[in-house]
Amino acid sequence: MKILIVGFGTVGKAQKQLAEVLGHGVFVYDPPKFPNITLKRDAQIIFVCVPDSEVENMIKELQRK
DSSP: OEEEEEOOSHHHHHHHHHHHHTTOEEEEEOTTTOTTOOOOSOOSEEEEOSOGGGHHHHHHHHHHO
16 A cells, blocks of 8 residues: 655654555655655555644645645
């Protein structure tokens, strides 16, 4: 399964590690940390792992892309 993890802090890193252990393809989207990485649009599951105060902004950003 292709999984997109939005946000690569403590929670995002843990999600990535677990998904990889389970054999899933994992992509990370975190513009502040990786500004040159483009958003993978073919993910089957998206985990939004950002602080509560940023969830709404991140969803709006994802919709624009």
